[in-house]
Amino acid sequence: MIPGPLRQHLRACRNIVVFTGAGISAESGIPTFRDRFEGLWAKYDPQEVATPQAFRANPQLVWDWHVYLADAIRQARPNAGHVAVARLAELAPRLIVITQNIDNLHQVAGSRDVLELHGNLFRLTAFVDADDLFVGDRSPIICPICDGYALDEECDHYASKEDLAAIELKAGPVPRCPGCRALLRPDIVWFGEPLAVDVLDAAWSATDTCDLLICIGSSLEVQPAASIPMRAKRNGASIIEINPKPTTLSLHADAFLQGKAAEVLPELIDEVWGSVL
Numbered sequence: 001m002i003p004g005p006l007r008q009h010l011r012a013c014r015n016i017v018v019f020t021g022a023g024i025s026a027e028s029g030i031p032t033f034r035d036r037f038e039g040l041w042a043k044y045d046p047q048e049v050a051t052p053q054a055f056r057a058n059p060q061l062v063w064d065w066h067v068y069l070a071d072a073i074r075q076a077r078p079n080a081g082h083v084a085v086a087r088l089a090e091l092a093p094r095l096i097v098i099t100q101n102i103d104n105l106h107q108v109a110g111s112r113d114v115l116e117l118h119g120n121l122f123r124l125t126a127f128v129d130a131d132d133l134f135v136g137d138r139s140p141i142i143c144p145i146c147d148g149y150a151l152d153e154e155c156d157h158y159a160s161k162e163d164l165a166a167i168e169l170k171a172g173p174v175p176r177c178p179g180c181r182a183l184l185r186p187d188i189v190w191f192g193e194p195l196a197v198d199v200l201d202a203a204w205s206a207t208d209t210c211d212l213l214i215c216i217g218s219s220l221e222v223q224p225a226a227s228i229p230m231r232a233k234r235n236g237a238s239i240i241e242i243n244p245k246p247t248t249l250s251l252h253a254d255a256f257l258q259g260k261a262a263e264v265l266p267e268l269i270d271e272v273w274g275s276v277l
């Protein structure tokens, strides 16, 4: 699978980034958003429902759509690809996972250093409606419970972050922050929203300092995430890509391993790092 000299070189790498997209979860039964729609939900395009504008217009519809998505993803278990990533972290001196996925499966598989570029579906945060800020004569403050904007007198300081963490994405009315009463939403990056600055900065830093990047199951069409593998390459990192279909990265990779993550990644790890065990 990997020629001898490259194998030696990969094994000597000290800082590994594993960059993943929806493809790594495909064998856990999580297809793309578009593929999964059935019945009532077939008529909703994610690009129209997963937006701040849609939530502002109809919070309950958007909440219900995410409940449907979460119920499906909750059934999924990590596959051999997720497990192999967690195992590689035990073999390599340093490994950071940068994922575009929101499904939490890397963490369930045992990966600890995971940067979730697009957030996590199972965490909630306040919906901050920029249109409502700075109106009237009261300045918004940051709610200590949800970190969203609140008006001081609306904030219940007896509420705690634990109260917020106990609220789940499940069927029912859209919940509110127990502190400031703001509507809650899944803590994921919706279409048209910027990525969290701290997560993106950490991802750039890992990208700029890694000596090996393994890109798994991403079509590399969603920016800014899509620029991560080539940025690592420009900084001197070796690149391995795993995908059943070639992408714009494939020709630039030191090795393009065509196939499914759950099959190819465990083989790659056995071949390159197996003797480290």
Ligand code: NAD
Pocket: 021, 022, 023, 024, 025, 026, 027, 030, 031, 032, 033, 100, 101, 102, 103, 118, 216, 217, 218, 219, 220, 221, 222, 242, 243, 244, 245, 247, 259, 260, 261, 262
């Ligand atoms: P994407 O743009 O990441 O493309 C999926 C890629 O995975 C394609 O290149 C495809 O060839 C490849 N692939 C398919 N099966 C694979 C397998 N078994 N092993 C390895 N690679 C495989 O994904 P998208 O669906 O176009 O998503 C766009 C955005 O939505 C991204 O942010 C994505 O992460 C997110 N999304 C996340 C999830 C999730 O959390 N599981 C699911 C769907 C979409």
